[in-house]
Amino acid sequence: MALVASSYPFLNIFWTILIFMAWVVWIWIAITVFIDLFRRRDMSGWFKAFWVIFVIVLPFLGVLVYLIAYHDSMAERSENQAQAQQKQFDDYVRQAASSGGAGAAAEIEKAKKLLDDGTITQAEFDALKAKALGQQTA
Secondary structure, three states: OHHHHHOOOHHHHHHHHHHHHHHHHHHHHHHHHHHHHHHOOOOOHHHHHHHHHHHHHOHHHHHHHHHHHHHHHHHHHHHHHHHHHHHHHHHHHHHHHHOOOHHHHHHHHHHHHHHHHOOOOHHHHHHHHHHHHOOOOO
16 A cells, blocks of 8 residues: 555646546536526527537537637526525515514514613503514503
């Protein structure tokens, strides 16, 4: 085991790591091209099939030609998807924040601040708290 490690110079290890990482990056780019290709709505199924075959048969050339030909529209589609996901997340957060006990807690917190400032009395605070919690006041 020690013989193998001593016969493998540092530059060979560095070169192997560099080649491996380049391979990983290329696979990542190819997957990105396939994702973009199948996400497109402006391309027919036959044209998509042509691109898939082209990328599979001539991988490096196919990916490079696709990136050169459609780089602007790829960026546009990615940006549109990111904006749609952000809008969906924002809508979900707004919906979650407006429902449930968050509203009652916020009302009680406002009433407590008013009580601490001396704007309302303890009885008014108790009535506001009961109303926020949905309890009947006597």
